Amino acid sequence: MTSFVRACGLSELEEDIPKRVELDGTPVSLVQTEGEVFAIHDICSHANVSLSEGEVDDCHIECWLHGSRFDLRSGKPDALPATRPVPVYPVKIEGDDVLVSLTQES
Numbered sequence: 001m002t003s004f005v006r007a008c009g010l011s012e013l014e015e016d017i018p019k020r021v022e023l024d025g026t027p028v029s030l031v032q033t034e035g036e037v038f039a040i041h042d043i044c045s046h047a048n049v050s051l052s053e054g055e056v057d058d059c060h061i062e063c064w065l066h067g068s069r070f071d072l073r074s075g076k077p078d079a080l081p082a083t084r085p086v087p088v089y090p091v092k093i094e095g096d097d098v099l100v101s102l103t104q105e106s
């Protein structure tokens with residue numbers, strides 16, 4: 001079953017500027033880009049680094065430490081050194097609420 005929790009207000013997000021939130025103790029980076037909002041686990045799969053401190057470009061978020069880029073749609077890295085994907089989570093927008101489900105990884 002998928003249950004969504006409110007992560008933040010849509011108006012709190014700025015285009016291409018990641019926002020870190022904690023949902024049930026899980027760090028999540030919210031990214032509004034290309035007309036959509038994405039939720040990706042906020043820890044790089046290569047080392048314990050916050051992805052929300054990286055840059056967003058072309059529907060990817062770049063780890064600031066070694067430069068791996070993760071696809072915001074799938075969580076897959078497209079450049080070394082990271083080889084494992086980062087979890088991504090379903091997002092729903094209801095009014096000004098950004099809702100994220102941690103129970104079903106997509």
Ligand code: FES
Nearest residue numbers: 044046047063066
């Ligand atoms: S810590 Fe993210 S690529 Fe190395």
